[in-house]
Each structure stands twice: as C-alpha cells, then as structure tokens.
Amino acid sequence: xxxxxxxxxxxxxxxxxxxxxxxxxxxxxxxxxxxxxxxxxxxxxxxxxxxxxxxxxxxxxxxxxxxxxxxxxxxxxxxxxxxxxxxxxxxxxxxxxxxxxxxxxxxxxxxxxxxxxxxxxxxxxxxxxxxxxxxxxxxxxxxxxxxxxxxxxxxxxxxxxxxxxxxxxxxxxxxxxxxxxxxxxxxxxxxxxxxxxxxxxxxxxxxxxxxxxxxxxxxxxxxxxxxxxxxxxxxxxxxxxxxxxxxxxxxxxxxxxxxxxxxxxxxxxxxxxxxxxxxxxxxxxxxxxxxxxxxxxxxxx
Amino acid sequence: xxxxxxxxxxxxxxxxxxxxxxxxxxxxxxxxxxxxxxxxxxxxxxxxxxxxxxxxxxxxxxxxxxxxxxxxxxxxxxxxxxxxxxxxxxxxxxxxxxxxxxxxxxxxxxxxxxxxxxxxxxxxxxxxxxxxxxxxxxxxxxxxxxxxxxxxxxxxxxxxxxxxxxxxxxxxxxxxxxxxxxxxxxxxxxxxxxxxxxxxxxxxxxxxxxxxxxxxxxxxxxxxxxxxxxxxxxxxxxxxxxxxxxxxxxxxxxxxxxxxxxxxxxxxxxxxxxxxx
Amino acid sequence: xxxxxxxxxxxxxxxxxxxxxxxxxxxxxxxxxxxxxxxxxxxxxxxxxxxxxxxxxxxxxxxxxxxxxxxxxxxxxxxxxxxxxxxxxxxxxxxxxxxxxxxxxxxxxxxxxxxxxxxxxxxxxxxxxxxxxxxxxxxxxxxxxxxxxxxxxxxxxxxxxxxxxxxxxxxxxxxxxxxxxxxxxxxxxxxxxxxxxxxxxxxxxxxxxxxxxxxxxxxxxxxxxxxxxxxxxxxxxxxxxxxxxxxxxxxxxxxxxxxxxxxxxxxxxxxxxxxxxxxxxxxxxxxxxxxxxxxxxxxxxxxxxxxxxxxxxxxxxxxxxxxxxxxxxxxxxxxxxx
Numbered sequence: 001x002x003x004x005x006x007x008x009x010x011x012x013x014x015x016x017x018x019x020x021x022x023x024x025x026x027x028x029x030x031x032x033x034x035x036x037x038x039x040x041x042x043x044x045x046x047x048x049x050x051x052x053x054x055x056x057x058x059x060x061x062x063x064x065x066x067x068x069x070x071x072x073x074x075x076x077x078x079x080x081x082x083x084x085x086x087x088x089x090x091x092x093x094x095x096x097x098x099x100x101x102x103x104x105x106x107x108x109x110x111x112x113x114x115x116x117x118x119x120x121x122x123x124x125x126x127x128x129x130x131x132x133x134x135x136x137x138x139x140x141x142x143x144x145x146x147x148x149x150x151x152x153x154x155x156x157x158x159x160x161x162x163x164x165x166x167x168x169x170x171x172x173x174x175x176x177x178x179x180x181x182x183x184x185x186x187x188x189x190x191x192x193x194x195x196x197x198x199x200x201x202x203x204x205x206x207x208x209x210x211x212x213x214x215x216x217x218x219x220x221x222x223x224x225x226x227x228x229x230x231x232x233x234x235x236x237x238x239x240x241x242x243x244x245x246x247x248x249x250x251x252x253x254x255x256x257x258x259x260x261x262x263x264x265x266x267x268x269x270x271x272x273x274x275x276x277x278x279x280x281x282x283x284x285x286x287x288x289x290x291x292x293x294x295x296x297x298x299x300x301x
Numbered sequence: 302x303x304x305x306x307x308x309x310x311x312x313x314x315x316x317x318x319x320x321x322x323x324x325x326x327x328x329x330x331x332x333x334x335x336x337x338x339x340x341x342x343x344x345x346x347x348x349x350x351x352x353x354x355x356x357x358x359x360x361x362x363x364x365x366x367x368x369x370x371x372x373x374x375x376x377x378x379x380x381x382x383x384x385x386x387x388x389x390x391x392x393x394x395x396x397x398x399x400x401x402x403x404x405x406x407x408x409x410x411x412x413x414x415x416x417x418x419x420x421x422x423x424x425x426x427x428x429x430x431x432x433x434x435x436x437x438x439x440x441x442x443x444x445x446x447x448x449x450x451x452x453x454x455x456x457x458x459x460x461x462x463x464x465x466x467x468x469x470x471x472x473x474x475x476x477x478x479x480x481x482x483x484x485x486x487x488x489x490x491x492x493x494x495x496x497x498x499x500x501x502x503x504x505x506x507x508x509x510x511x512x513x514x515x516x517x518x519x520x521x522x523x524x525x526x527x528x529x530x531x532x533x534x535x536x537x538x539x540x541x542x543x544x545x546x547x548x549x550x551x552x553x554x555x556x557x558x559x560x561x562x563x564x565x566x567x568x569x570x571x572x573x574x575x576x577x578x
Numbered sequence: 579x580x581x582x583x584x585x586x587x588x589x590x591x592x593x594x595x596x597x598x599x600x601x602x603x604x605x606x607x608x609x610x611x612x613x614x615x616x617x618x619x620x621x622x623x624x625x626x627x628x629x630x631x632x633x634x635x636x637x638x639x640x641x642x643x644x645x646x647x648x649x650x651x652x653x654x655x656x657x658x659x660x661x662x663x664x665x666x667x668x669x670x671x672x673x674x675x676x677x678x679x680x681x682x683x684x685x686x687x688x689x690x691x692x693x694x695x696x697x698x699x700x701x702x703x704x705x706x707x708x709x710x711x712x713x714x715x716x717x718x719x720x721x722x723x724x725x726x727x728x729x730x731x732x733x734x735x736x737x738x739x740x741x742x743x744x745x746x747x748x749x750x751x752x753x754x755x756x757x758x759x760x761x762x763x764x765x766x767x768x769x770x771x772x773x774x775x776x777x778x779x780x781x782x783x784x785x786x787x788x789x790x791x792x793x794x795x796x797x798x799x800x801x802x803x804x805x806x807x808x809x810x811x812x813x814x815x816x817x818x819x820x821x822x823x824x825x826x827x828x829x830x831x832x833x834x835x836x837x838x839x840x841x842x843x844x845x846x847x848x849x850x851x852x853x854x855x856x857x858x859x860x861x862x863x864x865x866x867x868x869x870x871x872x873x874x875x876x877x878x879x880x881x882x883x884x885x886x887x888x889x890x891x892x893x894x895x896x897x898x899x900x901x902x903x904x905x906x907x908x909x910x911x912x913x914x915x916x
Contacts, residue, residue: 036899121630121717194811254608355835380853550823
C-alpha cells in the first residue's frame with residue numbers, strides 16, 4: 001500500500017482551502033519500517049505525510065485529544081480505523097461535522113513494532129519479512145465504512161483466519177482449566193495501560209482505573225488487581241470493541257488481548273446479534289449494551 | 302535538609318488525636334501527641350506525612366509544635382483522605398512520619414521586620430513561623446500579618462487573629478474578606494489590593510507568603526511594585542508527594558524536590574526553576 | 579582463562595540454584611525477561627543467553643514492582659502497624675548486559691545514597707550477585723557507549739561472561755564473584771581462547787553538554803513536537819532499567835490492611851494530581867518533557883550521570899515511535915538555548 005502521493009494532494013487541498021485545521025496521518029520514523037502518527041497543520045508540513053504499508057497505527061484514538069476543541073480535523077482511516085471513528089461518533093465523543101474523513105482502501109499493513117522487535121536483537125527470530133500484521137489476518141473490513149473521500153480501489157476481503165477457532169477451544173476447557181489459562185495470561189501484565197491508551201473505545205474522560213475517590217482497582221501487579229483491571233476493561237468493551245487489534249499489538253509483554261475481545265464479540269453477537277460493532281454509522285444508533293430498555297430480559301437477577 | 306536518622310523513614314509512628322478544633326466549615330486543626338509528647342521536632346514550615354490508617358496518607362505542613370506536648374495540623378477537606386480525616390473524633394490514632402523539607406529560614410530572618418501574607422488555608426504553614434517569631438520576639442522586628450479569605454466564616458485561627466496576635470508587641474494584624482457581608486465591619490477586598498493599600502515598606506523586611514495560586518500571583522506583582530526584591534520574598538510550595546525524602550520522583554520542579562529542597566523557597570530561587578510552580 | 583562451555587550452562591544454573599535464587603534471561607510463553615531458574619519449565623521456557631537482551635530488565639529483582647511495607651490493624655480508634663520485612667534470600671542474576679548492570683548502579687544511587695538508605699532495597703542488593711554478559715555485538719537501537727557504559731566491561735558486575743566460540747570466558751571480578759565461582763569451579767575448563775572484537779555501534783549519540791543546554795530549553799517547541807504522538811502509556815517507564823519512581827498506596831478490607839509501594843509512571847496523569855484538583859503537569863507534553871528532562875538534565879544535576887543506559891528498550895517498544903536518541907540529537911543540534 002502506498003497512498004502517500006494521494007494523501008498529500010488531498011491534505012494540501014484541504015489545508016490550502018482552509019477546509020480543515022489539521023490533517024491526521026502518519027510520517028516516517030527513524031527507520032525504514034517505522035511509520036508513526038503525525039499531524040500536519042500547515043501546507044509546509046504536508047510533505048512529511050506518508051501513507052504506506054507500515055501505516056498501521058489507528059489514528060482515531062488521537063481525535064480524543066481534540067474533543068473539547070473547535071478545530072476541523074481531517075483524518076486518514078483504513079477500514080479498521082474507520083470503525084474506530086464510528087465508535088467515537090456513536091459514543092458522542094466527536095461531532096461528525098468537525099471531521100473530514102479520508103478513507104483508504106487497505107490491502108493489509110505490516111506492523112512496525114514487530115519489524116522493530118525482529119530487527120532489534122531482542123527476538124530469537126530475526127530479520128524475517130514479517131508479512132501482514134496479525135490483526136490484518138482477521139480483518140473483516142478492509143474498506144472504510146465511513147468517509148468523505150476514498151483513496152484506492154475497494155479491496156476484497158482477505159482470506160480470513162478462523163476468527164473464533166481459538167475461542168471455541170478455550171470454551172471447551174473445564175472451568176478450572178480456563179481459570180488457570182486466564183490467570184497465566186493476565187498474571188504477566190505489568191499494568192502499563194498501553195492497551196487502554198491506544199484503544200479508541202477507551203474514551204472515558206476519567207478512566208475508572210484512574211479514579212481515586214474511591215479507588216476501584218488496586219495498583220498492585222498481582223493476580224487479583226490484574227484480573228480486576230482486565231475484567232473491567234473487558235466488560236466495558238463488550239459490544240464496543242471494533243476489533244482494530246491495537247491493544248494486542250502494542251502490549252509490551254505480548255498478552256493475547258484479542259482473545260478476550262473476540263470472546264466478547266462472539267457472545268454479543270450470539271445474544272443480541274447479528275451484530276458487528278462500528279460497521280456503519282447510523283445517527284442515534286447505539287451498541288447493544290449501551291442502551292437500556294424496560295423490557296430487557298432480567299431473569300438472571 | 303532532612304537528616305534521616307530514623308530507621309524506616311517510610312513507616313510512620315503512631316500518635317493520638319488529643320483535640321480537634323473546627324476552624325472553618327472545611328478546616329479543622331488536629332492536635333496530635335505521641336507517647337513521649339511530640340513524635341519528632343519540627344521547625345516552622347516543615348512538613349509531615351499524616352496517615353489515617355488504613356485510608357491514606359497525605360503530606361501536610363505542621364502548623365505548630367507545642368514544645369514537648371503536641372503537633373498541630375490545620376487540614377482542609379479537599380479529597381478522599383481529608384474527607385475521612387474530618388470525620389474522626391478525639392482519641393483516634395493516626396500515623397505520622399517526618400519531618401520533611403527545609404522549613405522557613407528562621408535564622409536568616411533574625412533582626413528583620415516580618416510581613417506575613419496569607420490567604421485561606423495558606424495561613425496554616427505561616428502560623429508556625431508567626432508563632433515562632435512571637436516565641437522569640439526579641440529576635441525579630443516589627444511583625445505585620447495580612448490575612449484574607451472568602452468570607453468571615455472561612456477565616457481560620459480567629460482567636461489568635463483577633464485576640465492574641467494583636468496584643469503582641471509591635472505587631473499589626475490586618476484581616477480582609479473577599480465580599481461584604483452582614484455583621485462584618487472589617488476590611489473587604491482581595492489580599493493583593495489590600496496589600497498595596499497598606500503599602501508596607503520593603504526596607505529591612507522579609508515577606509512570607511502562602512495562599513491560593515491566584516492570590517500568590519497577584520501579591521507577588523504587588524510586592525514587586527512596592528520595591529521588594531526577589532530575595533526578600535519567601536513562599537512555600539505544594540506538590541503531590543508520596544515519600545518525603547526525594548526518592549519517589551513526583552514532587553520535582555526542575556531538579557529540586559519540594560519535599561527535600563523545599564517546600565520553602567525565596568522568589569530568586571524560584572525564578573531559577575522551570576515555571577511549574 | 580576459565581571457560582564455561584555452552585552445553586554446561588544448565589548445570590551451572592542448577593548448581594548455583596542450590597544456594598541462591600538464580601535469574602536468567604528467558605522467553606517464557608509470550609514474555610521475555612529474567613525469570614527464576616527454579617520456575618524453569620523446559621516445555622514452556624526458552625533460555626536466552628544468546629540474544630542481545632530481553633524486553634523486561636532485571637529491575638524488579640532489586641526493586642519489585644509491588645512491595646508490602648507494613649500491615650495495619652485497626653480496632654476502634656486504636657491502630658497498630660507492623661513493618662513487613664520479607665525474608666531475603668541470596669539472588670544471582672546471570673546473563674545481564676552492561677546497560678542493565680548500569681541500571682542497577684543508578685538504582686543503588688537512588689536507594690542507597692544522599693542521606694538515605696532504603697532497608698528493603700539494601701537487603702536485596704547486599705545479597706545479589708551479578709553475573710554479567712559482555713556485549714560484543716550491539717543491536718540496532720543500542721547506544722550504551724554514548725551514555726558512558728562500556729558494553730564489554732560492566733563496572734559493578736561480580737563476574738563477566740564473555741561469549742566466545744562454543745562458550746563463555748568466565749571473568750571473575752569481585753569477592754562475590756569468587757564465591758559463586760567456587761560452587762561451579764569443576765564445571766569450568768581452563769582454556770586459551772580468543773575474544774571477539776567489539777563491533778561498532780550502529781547508533782551514535784553525543785550526550786556531552788546536553789544536560790547544560792537543556793537548562794535553557796524548557797520552553798523549546800521540540801517538546802510539543804515530539805510528544806504529539808505519545809500515547810502516555812507506561813511502556814517506556816516500566817521497561818526502562820533505570821526508571822525508579824514509585825507510589826505508596828494502601829489496601830484494606832475493613833479494619834485490616836497493608837501499605838505497599840509500587841512502580842509508578844510519570845506518564846500517568848495521576849502521578850502529580852493533587853487532592854484539590856490542581857495538576858502541575860496536566861498536559862501530556864508536560865509529562866513527556868518532565869520524563870526526558872529527568873533523565874537527561876535533572877538526574878545528572880543531582881547524581882552526576884544521565885538516567886539512561888542506552889539499552890534501547892523504549893525505542894524498540896514505543897507504539898508511537900518516540901525516540902530518546904532523536905531528543906538528544908535535537909538538543910545537541912540546537913543553536914543556543916530557548
């Protein structure tokens with residue numbers, strides 16, 4: 001994928017016409033495989049913009065930093081990122097009018113973090129072409145679901161990994177085995193909150209984990225507090241995760257967080273579906289667990 | 302500088318609350334005593350970590366040490382821990398560790414006229430210095446105290462302010478509230494404006510100031526206008542603190558730790574620091 | 579020269595583990611760090627002496643991420659506390675790179691100097707033996723030599739293992755090193771071998787004068803620019819071998835509880851959030867700036883050396899591509915101060 005030329009042209013036009021105050025895109029980092037978030041505010045800065053095979057970072061989360069402002073923002077989104085924008089719109093975190101959405105049809109991207117790691121000397125397997133990012137192998141929507149302008153030819157769905165195969169395996173475990181599985185998985189968490197920070201669905205102004213009056217979750221990195229962190233986060237993700245995979249991608253201790261998210265996706269779909277979060281934006285529509293109705297079943301109470 | 306002779310500086314000693322004075326609707330003065338009287342000796346302006354076990358710990362300025370008897374902490378209700386603290390009764394055991402920080406330069410100020418300027422709870426740290434001056438009255442020149450708060454109900458240490466301190470030798474106490482109110486025949490207006498009105502001479506004077514950031518900001522401008530040099534103006538800073546010994550990291554302003562190198566700085570020192578204070 | 583053959587590493591670990599808790603670089607499931615040899619499971623774990631470094635530095639061995647300080651018992655208005663003194667058994671960290679050894683040196687300075695000795699830290703440190711692994715082949719993001727660290731001669735190591743063909747030269751440096759060597763003497767072989775030359779660094783930074791220059795760069799636009807992509811997560815601080823900031827918190831259930839300290843991150847808003855609501859470093863840029871100034875200016879002003887060992891972990895793992903080298907370069911190249 002290389003839409004750098006197209007995106008620069010659009011960005012120049014939008015900034016020149018003063019249609020937007022800034023363009024959220026990516027720029028090259030220090031190494032050839034590094035592509036990092038970048039905001040161009042002037043036409044001069046447009047030449048730094050790139051949109052290449054390493055443009056994996058979901059920028060929709062960066063909109064949150066501007067939610068209290070007035071700026072008009074152009075944002076470049078791939079299919080998965082566009083679902084993040086829908087997340088923000090549905091959650092009333094950003095008004096559609098302030099956005100100019102530049103969609104790019106995405107054939108799948110590579111993960112600069114993975115490339116960085118394989119090139120760093122910190123991994124046993126080194127300098128391999130890492131291929132498509134693991135999140136792209138589960139991609140349901142390579143094409144933006146919401147945009148004002150589309151770049152590139154619509155992409156066909158890639159051949160998918162069995163989306164719920166691992167989930168079904170885990171469901172087959174006994175309760176004890178499953179508990180042990182999750183305990184092993186979660187006990188390694190160092191609570192750096194990177195998964196929360198990159199998550200577009202984590203858009204609360206004050207996160208429950210930062211709340212101190214009262215403090216809901218302890219700060220100890222032991223299984224109890226770690227479980228609380230991940231369980232609460234998971235329950236907040238139910239029906240809201242847009243499966244962009246950023247949490248799992250950035251985790252410095254490689255916790256397979258998408259296992260939790262996919263289980264939730266599967267269950268929400270089973271209970272309330274067919275439902276896929278953030279697949280289209282319909283004004284006023286909310287995710288299944290974000291609304292309350294008088295006739296909601298409550299036989300579990 | 303904190304001389305750490307204690308074996309476990311992060312573990313508090315136990316004290317008992319022997320009296321609680323309601324100063325204002327949201328400020329209480331807690332008198333605490335350990336088995337031996339005071340848990341440790343404190344110089345005016347120094348800090349101590351007070352813990353309501355098992356709720357939390359907070360760093361407070363010691364507002365007075367009654368020698369060999371007790372420490373006083375005037376504490377405003379602002380958060381979880383102070384909310385809980387305001388609910389306790391006499392007899393409650395608390396943890397306390399310290400003292401931390403440099404304290405006011407009581408030696409360097411000897412022979413000077415002292416001008417104390419405080420707003421709201423800002424009088425709490427200054428009170429330790431004010432009372433110290435009275436205790437060593439011959440060491441200091443004229444003492445002027447200017448204190449203001451939002452309303453008359455929000456004035457703390459009223460007994461001292463209106464009764465005791467004005468009786469002290471060569472001492473003037475000026476009190477103001479932000480807005481007029483029925484039954485108040487004292488001064489009305491903000492502290493910085495009143496300060497300019499009073500216009501105390503900078504000659505041979507040290508100004509010590511503490512209060513809400515906005516008051517400090519304007520009072521500093523007033524002092525400058527009145528001819529006070531940066532070396533003549535002292536203040537005490539506040540930051541979030543956890544350890545008290547310059548290790549946990551958070552209370553730095555530049556490379557100075559407020560818990561260790563502060564909390565008391567003169568304005569000349571502060572101007573060397575990044576503007577995060 | 580004493581040489582440890584690669585094939586005998588596991589025997590050495592077994593032997594040392596009889597008298598100490600031995601930590602070695604491993605890939606454990608998805609995690610890479612220093613783990614106790616006692617917990618080694620050959621189906622699950624992979625020893626990693628042969629790679630450049632592991633993601634998690636050995637910091638938590640001397641400064642546990644969470645550490646209980648004292649227990650609290652409340653009975654009506656009465657309260658008692660009891661210091662929790664964990665029993666410290668001797669520990670050995672084997673295969674530590676120079677950058678991480680230097681990281682421990684800096685923790686020593688923080689927790690053992692300037693008028694304060696942290697008992698719990700000291701107890702662990704006194705019983706710690708460091709068997710370092712000299713580095714002859716710096717990685718893509720390594721710049722330890724630029725930060726004053728010798729990759730081949732970590733100063734405070736007790737033993738230095740020097741990789742050679744088929745094994746490691748066992749280079750004893752201290753009494754503690756002698757002591758552990760005695761336990762494994764029979765597993766070492768006397769042999770003349772040739773050491774590898776140190777390959778040149780791919781990354782070079784010039785830190786000289788940076789601390790001084792930074793004094794005038796507090797308001798520099800670079801902070802805004804470089805912090806823009808920062809997600810303010812804690813990866814860089816938690817994976818840093820030198821970041822030592824901690825929080826003190828309490829856990830309680832009814833009248834029982836304990837106070838503990840735990841790692842904290844200056845990237846978190848709560849770090850400087852005051853009870854009354856004011857936060858002197860509310861904005862991400864301010865927190866970002868403080869982190870780098872602490873490393874490159876404030877710590878050097880207080881302790882004489884920068885709080886960075888050039889290990890490159892923050893560069894490798896930052897999701898937003900924040901790069902401390904670039905910050906040092908920018909300061910270096912800045913014409914004057916602000």
